[in-house]
Amino acid sequence: MLHFNVKKVFALLSIILVLGIGSNAADLTKDPGYLSGEKLYKANCTTCHALDKKVLGPALKGITARRKEAWIIKWVKDNAALRATNDPEAIAIFNEYKGIPMTAFGNLTDADIKNIVVYIENAPIVAPKPVAADVETDIPPNSPSMWIFVLLGIFIFALLNLSISIENKVSKLLGKEIINWNKVNALMFPIMLVAGSYYVYAQFAKYSSYTYFAVGSGSAHGKVLDEMFFVTLAITGFVFILCQVLAFVFPYLYRHRGEGTKAFYYPDNNQIEFWWTIIPSIVLVSLLVYGLKTWNGITMQEKPKGAYEIEVFARQFDWTVRYPGPDGLLGKHDYHKIGGTNFVGMDYNDVNSHDDILNVGELHLVVDQPVVMNLRAQDVIHSAFIPNLRVQMNAVPGIPTSQIFTPTVTTKEMRKRLLAEHPTDSFYANWDYMLLCNKICGAQHYMMKMVVVIETKADYNIWLKSLKSPYETANAPVVVPPDTTTVNKTATN
Ligand code: HEC
Ligand SMILES: [Cu+2]
Numbered sequence: 145m146l147h148f149n150v151k152k153v154f155a156l157l158s159i160i161l162v163l164g165i166g167s168n169a170a171d172l173t174k175d176p177g178y179l180s181g182e183k184l185y186k187a188n189c190t191t192c193h194a195l196d197k198k199v200l201g202p203a204l205k206g207i208t209a210r211r212k213e214a215w216i217i218k219w220v221k222d223n224a225a226l227r228a229t230n231d232p233e234a235i236a237i238f239n240e241y242k243g244i245p246m247t248a249f250g251n252l253t254d255a256d257i258k259n260i261v262v263y264i265e266n267a268p269i270v271a272p273k274p275v276a277a278d279v280e281t282d283i284p285p286n287s288p289s290m291w292i293f294v295l296l297g298i299f300i301f302a303l304l305n306l307s308i309s310i311e312n313k314v315s316k317l318l319g320k321e322i323i324n325w326n327k328v329n330a331l332m333f334p335i336m337l338v339a340g341s342y343y344v345y346a347q348f349a350k351y352s353s354y355t356y357f358a359v360g361s362g363s364a365h366g367k368v369l370d371e372m373f374f375v376t377l378a379i380t381g382f383v384f385i386l387c388q389v390l391a392f393v394f395p396y397l398y399r400h401r402g403e404g405t406k407a408f409y410y411p412d413n414n415q416i417e418f419w420w421t422i423i424p425s426i427v428l429v430s431l432l433v434y435g436l437k438t439w440n441g442i443t444m445q446e447k448p449k450g451a452y453e454i455e456v457f458a459r460q461f462d463w464t465v466r467y468p469g470p471d472g473l474l475g476k477h478d479y480h481k482i483g484g485t486n487f488v489g490m491d492y493n494d495v496n497s498h499d500d501i502l503n504v505g506e507l508h509l510v511v512d513q514p515v516v517m518n519l520r521a522q523d524v525i526h527s528a529f530i531p532n533l534r535v536q537m538n539a540v541p542g543i544p545t546s547q548i549f550t551p552t553v554t555t556k557e558m559r560k561r562l563l564a565e566h567p568t569d570s571f572y573a574n575w576d577y578m579l580l581c582n583k584i585c586g587a588q589h590y591m592m593k594m595v596v597v598i599e600t601k602a603d604y605n606i607w608l609k610s611l612k613s614p615y616e617t618a619n620a621p622v623v624v625p626p627d628t629t630t631v632n633k634t635a636t637n
Contacts, residue, residue, distance in 0.1 A: 179484055181263030184256055188249060196269045201246060202237070204264045217257045222248040268485065268502075268617040330399035337392035356531050359561040362553035362577065362598065365442045366534035372438045376431055383424075445548050451514040456507070456579075457488045458519065458526035458539040461588040463579060464488055465507050469499025469613055474518075482522065485614065498615045501608060507579055507596045510604045514550045529582035530596055532558065536582060551598045558598075 192200035207216060211233065218226045219234060223246050226234045238245075252260075315322050352358060361370055398407070453474050455466040466488060468474045475490060475497020482489035490497045509515055519528055521539040528547075529536045537547040553561075555577055562572040577596035581589055599607070 175262070177259045178262050178266060180256070181259030181261070182267065182484065184252065185260045185263050185267075188247075188252070189260070192246065195264060195267055200244060201241065205267075205269065206265070208261060208265055213258065213261065216261060217254050219246075220249050220252060220257050220260075222250060224248065266617075268612065268614045326400050330396045333392045333395040337389065353565050356534075358565055359558065360553075361532065361534045362551055362558055363533040363535065364550040364552050366549075368438055368441065369534045372434060375434070379427060379431065442549075443547070447516055447548065448514040448550075451516050451548065452510075453516040453518060454507075455488075455518045455520065456528055456539065457522070458528070458581070458592075459487075459522035460524065460586045461581075461592040462504055463507070463528070463581075463592065463594045464502055464504045465594075466490075467501045467503070467508075467608060468496075469501055469608075471496060471499055475500050477520070479522075485618065487522075488520075490614070492615055499613050500615070501611045501613050503611060505594045507594055508604055508607055509551045509596065509598050510601050511551055511554045511598050513601065514548060516546055516548050518544060518546045520544060524585050525583050526585050526592070527582035528579055530577060530579045532577050533596075538583065554598045554600065555596075556599075 189204070193202070193204050195203060195205045197203050211219075215226075215231075215233065218231075223234060223238070225248075227238055249257075311322055357370060357373075361367055452472065453468060455474055455477075457464040457466065464487070466474060473496040475492075476494040477489050477497075478491045479489045481491055488502065490500060492498065517528070517535070517537070519537055519539040521541045523541060525541070526539040527536060528539055533549060533551060535547055535549050537545050539545065558577065559572065559575050562575050566572050577598060579594050579596050581592035583589075585592065597607075
């Protein structure tokens with residue numbers, strides 16, 4: 145079964161690869177064996193393996209150090225058959241992985257497997273994507289008590305309905321109203337106002353500590369933005385509450401009070417209308433100007449002194465970050481060069497690109513240092529949203545965008561603040577800043593996110609030094625796996 149599916153997936157992937165990148169893949173890694181190995185590896189192996197960490201099967205980088213190539217070929221073609229020959233290595237690794245059987249790949253030739261090995265041993269390691277499961281794990285279970293309340297509600301409603309219809313009939317028989325419905329209806333308005341306000345208040349009291357505002361923003365411009373938000377909310381909120389109170393209290397105050405009462409007729413008052421047009425207009429225009437100024441202050445700034453540039457590259461469905469290496473400069477890019485391992489289209493003709501470092505699925509930023517985040521997209525519109533930093537900018541294919549900001553709170557510090565706010569919630573012990581895609585960009589949009597690490601300059605430098613630039617890795621001498629003679633003979637059939 146699995147065998148069949150793998151073949152199908154492989155065929156589909158090949159088509160996509162050929163259509164998507166076939167025409168410009170030429171100038172990348174020169175070795176066609178490496179490229180073919182990459183395709184085969186990505187099509188067949190990545191569901192269970194990663195290069196540098198255990199997934200369902202072991203990490204495969206360095207496999208030639210622990211296994212002979214001939215063994216690898218036998219294993220990949222049919223590991224069950226290899227185990228059946230009582231091969232001790234095969235049985236040991238099978239048992240170590242608790243007997244999870246690996247798929248047999250009878251469709252791969254020896255040469256295919258050799259290419260896969262070349263790819264595995266020479267591919268650049270990019271950091272793993274954050275696993276979807278480590279976020280949002282505490283969705284409350286659907287509690288049964290909720291259904292009891294729903295049933296109870298239906299029951300009460302039915303009961304009320306019944307008693308009202310009885311009351312109706314009795315009134316008719318008696319020829320007079322038992323209940324003054326007009327008064328009841330009027331009274332329900334202020335009751336609704338009080339009950340509704342209490343409900344809103346209770347929700348705020350319970351959940352406001354979970355909003356992004358509870359612990360403040362982690363960036364410099366975020367403070368200004370939050371301030372603007374609160375000023376706007378205070379003014380519009382005041383007017384909103386005032387209007388709601390009047391709307392709910394007046395129906396009670398001015399209810400119909402029995403036969404013969406007449407409503408007070410008040411056609412219009414130009415003076416009042418003049419003021420309540422002018423004042424809101426002035427207030428709204430002021431808010432608008434205030435908002436525009438704040439927005440321009442965030443989006444229209446020049447590159448500040450001491451700022452460094454990074455590039456965030458979006459595609460379905462992950463984020464890749466490019467950092468300038470020791471030279472502090474990002475090299476040029478060119479979409480024509482996208483293909484194979486050069487999936488962000490770095491232009492290696494520009495020497496500045498040689499030390500650029502790529503990292504998939506994790507963004508590192510230096511605290512208190514302004515950063516210019518340049519955005520690019522490969523396929524459709526994405527949007528980089530870092531809620532706790534109040535950062536958001538679209539990534540549009542063909543249109544470079546950018547946002548300049550300064551993170552001011554390290555991950556550690558923000559975690560501490562959150563834990564102080566929620567001492568019993570273990571989620572916050574491992575909390576991380578997140579960058580989320582904020583455009584519905586396709587079926588797996590929901591998992592298009594990455595962890596953002598905000599750290600000191602020293603920590604950042606240590607981390608950056610631990611990564612190799614793809615240019616260096618690709619141009620390192622190719623490790624030729626040993627024991628090639630037997631392979632070459634069989635590969636020709
Ligand atoms: C269905 C999941 C799955 C797929 C697909 C898969 N593997 Fe594996 N692989 C495993 C598991 C699990 C093990 C560990 C041994 C065991 O449990 O049988 C393993 C072990 C291995 C080993 C031995 C590792 C060691 O340390 O000795 C190699 C080599 C290997 N796989 C290569 C590949 C290659 C190459 C592909 C793609 C052509 C591939 N695997 C596809 C699950 C898989
Ligand atoms: Cu997206």
